[in-house]
Amino acid sequence: MNSKTIQLCLGIVFICPLLLIFPTQAFGELTAPPAVVSNPTPGQAPSAVAGLDNLILNGDFEFTTLPPDCHFNLSNAFATENISNITFWGEAAEVDLLNNGTGCTYFIPPQSGMASLAIHRQEFGLQDAFCFELASPVFEGVTYTASFYLMANTEFSPLIGSVEIGLSLDPTSFGTFIFSGSGNLTDWTYAEYTFVAPFTANYLCVQAGPDWAWNSVDNFSLDQATVPVSATHWETLKSYYR
Numbered sequence: 001m002n003s004k005t006i007q008l009c010l011g012i013v014f015i016c017p018l019l020l021i022f023p024t025q026a027f028g029e030l031t032a033p034p035a036v037v038s039n040p041t042p043g044q045a046p047s048a049v050a051g052l053d054n055l056i057l058n059g060d061f062e063f064t065t066l067p068p069d070c071h072f073n074l075s076n077a078f079a080t081e082n083i084s085n086i087t088f089w090g091e092a093a094e095v096d097l098l099n100n101g102t103g104c105t106y107f108i109p110p111q112s113g114m115a116s117l118a119i120h121r122q123e124f125g126l127q128d129a130f131c132f133e134l135a136s137p138v139f140e141g142v143t144y145t146a147s148f149y150l151m152a153n154t155e156f157s158p159l160i161g162s163v164e165i166g167l168s169l170d171p172t173s174f175g176t177f178i179f180s181g182s183g184n185l186t187d188w189t190y191a192e193y194t195f196v197a198p199f200t201a202n203y204l205c206v207q208a209g210p211d212w213a214w215n216s217v218d219n220f221s222l223d224q225a226t227v228p229v230s231a232t233h234w235e236t237l238k239s240y241y242r
């Protein structure tokens with residue numbers, strides 16, 4: 001019996017009992033392909049295993065008909081028509097699509113890809129806002145993790161401010177507040193929040209927070225959270241596969 005055969009035999013002896021003890025951890029969450037939910041019945045949670053794909057269709061702002069440039073102060077109708085899978089509706093109506101890869105002087109290059117978006121809360125309260133179309137609704141009672149990156153600029157508005165995330169049934173209203181993030185003036189800040197959906201919703205919405213501030217945002221993600229494999233169990237399994 002050569003050494004490879006001995007290693008294989010030892011591997012089987014150690015791995016098989018572990019598979020009996022942790023079968024779903026070994027072959028369930030770790031290896032199952034992401035679930036795709038098409039035409040789900042409203043109000044019903046998906047029966048498939050937890051998906052790992054981003055539910056937001058254009059969370060990176062890369063899908064647009066606009067050429068690479070610094071597109072400042074777009075109307076809601078124009079932005080909705082030209083930036084895919086997003087409905088813009090904020091009263092300020094002056095979103096900025098910065099999609100030439102540079103950040104357009106006021107921000108650093110996009111956190112991801114060639115494009116980022118900037119939203120403003122004006123001095124007297126009008127705000128930019130929009131809602132992302134999702135590949136699947138989020139379902140009441142299911143746990144999700146949402147994340148994005150943001151960066152502030154105070155050249156025209158004095159405060160750092162915040163960016164708020166909501167869940168909505170309507171692409172033209174913010175819906176229910178879920179969480180918010182705040183950035184800084186020098187780099188992208190990562191904001192992440194895990195939550196149980198309070199109701200079944202079709203849109204993840206974004207608006208400028210209450211302060212007079214201008215923020216760029218990029219790389220939004222929304223994933224159904226999976227039950228994590230205990231680090232101890234995973235390290236044990238990996239040690240036997242090495």
Ligand SMILES: [Ca+2]
Nearest residue numbers: 060112113115
């Ligand atoms: Ca991007």
Ligand SMILES: [Ca+2]
Nearest residue numbers: 073094095096
């Ligand atoms: Ca603007």
